[in-house]
Amino acid sequence: MYKSFYSLAREPFSKDMRKEDAFLSISYQEAWNGLEYLQKSKGIGIVIGDPGAGKTFTLRTFKDSLNPSLYHVVYFPLSTGGVMDFYRGLAYGLGEEPKFRKVDLFRQIQQGIQRMDQERKVTPVFILDEMHMAKDAFLQDLAILFNFHMDSSNPFILILAGLPHLKTRLNLNHHRPLAQRIIMRYQIQSLSKDDVYTYIEHHLKLAGSKMPIFTVSALEAIALRSQGWPRVINKLTINCLLYGSQLKKEQIDEEIVRMAAEESGL
Template structure:
């Protein structure tokens, strides 16, 4: 309903936005540059950030930038199963039929990586998400699993992604071997005050807005309440558009935003 009222060609702030249409915030560009450095260097990297800051979108943008004839991406969020499910998922991702014992799964993963990299000349890219949920033993396994030829070569790209306390955990003594092998570490920060305004206008323009829909005071209210987290900004702006269209408001002011904040449970 709000699309018609505000003459928008499509819904703004959609999860389905193409990476080519991404808002180029300072931190988004920094994260993408860090991931491309990892792509060129190969090895292990760490991407962290608070919930709703845009980690998954950044990882998807990175994935879409890779040539599928040169890179084979395996994405696995830890929340989808247990540790053995994770190992089996990696084996499936490498095109193998998983075995049952952990030691056999380890061997399958390492041999699958070597075959893909050295025989097929394709670099396997592992994106392991929600790794802040990983148990200590599992993080220690990763240091062993991705050790090739006595740590003399890296025929893969591995990105560990999760919440900021993952970085803190990796600083503990028993995870130091894994942390020391990370050649890239990047923490995505929320949008700045100026970026929030530009972010909102960018997405409305993509949706086909012909004139300003949000007043400056409305954008200031969204900036204050969202603290720069893109996911919260998206929620507040869409809810504001809904309330604005219901109340026949040609421009959304801070009062409409206040209703959206209350409706979103952010008050």
């Protein structure tokens, strides 16, 4: 096992990593600044990024930072289910028994949000993921569903997350009512080459590494192969550690990276 071979106390690049363990890249910190602004202002925000950019991790750490006595988080990834399944999921998330008709579901969700805000003094936070897959009719419905008191108040936080072409879709004329109400927009970028080096060293240090495991040329090869996307960096680096331990390599060089990349299909 590579952990014992490289004297690591735990697996690096773990999916259950906490906010305090996050690598503070410029993109991550800017995304957090936007989310904190949305938290204070309330309303609708959008977080987009390419696959593997770190959207889900950013949203998860934001969710975990919220005081559960002040915020009620409903996370819902858009799946292959129908639109009505989605609305029922929102109702369940608010602790409601879903109605059957769409008009009744709309009213039920809005009333549930208002009760949570006014009676319990808790702000509902909706994180809707994979929204680039949403049908046009659903995006148009959101502008109506999250309209309170003739758009004079926002007793909620709504975060729409997805791939970059979500932004392009929202720029279309028929989505203007929703787009005009978005108060925070952020697109997560890939890591720079220098950040890739620091990112890998940061996570290896968290895992207990005392000595450099990757040569400079290996880090450069990982940066080139991954193009700076964290998910790809994680996968490629773990494969390098596996190959390196199997071959009894005290330091991982660019040849190990090449082998690991071919294994990963990169």
